[in-house]
Amino acid sequence: MNIYTTWADKDWDKFSNWLSGILKTEIVTVTFTKKDGTERVMKCTLEPSKLPVVTVTEDKKPRKESTTSMRVFDLDKNEWRSFTVKNVKHISTVIGLTGEEHDKV
Numbered sequence: 001m002n003i004y005t006t007w008a009d010k011d012w013d014k015f016s017n018w019l020s021g022i023l024k025t026e027i028v029t030v031t032f033t034k035k036d037g038t039e040r041v042m043k044c045t046l047e048p049s050k051l052p053v054v055t056v057t058e059d060k061k062p063r064k065e066s067t068t069s070m071r072v073f074d075l076d077k078n079e080w081r082s083f084t085v086k087n088v089k090h091i092s093t094v095i096g097l098t099g100e101e102h103d104k105v
Helices: 010-021 097-105
Strands: 026-031 039-045 069-074 079-084 088-092
Touching: 010 026, 010 069, 010 088, 026 069, 026 079
Parallel strands: none
Antiparallel strands: 026 039, 026 088, 039 069, 069 079
């Protein structure tokens, strides 16, 4: 039995906050089930030094924050991507490695 199927929403919120915190300082490999049922492995981060520069325009509406999905920067595709937090199957990271060092692990 998968223990995660019994988690309450508050537990998912805690997990999401915890994962977001790690992503802000590290490169994380996240394995999750996509909406179409296929599995995806993504090397991603929210570490400011690894994110592209964003140009803010006054005409653009701010992006609405989601409570069920997480928006991250995919380092292999070099683009922003999202995944549903409840669909995460596995995460891994090696704390303190650079991008090149992480690729060798």
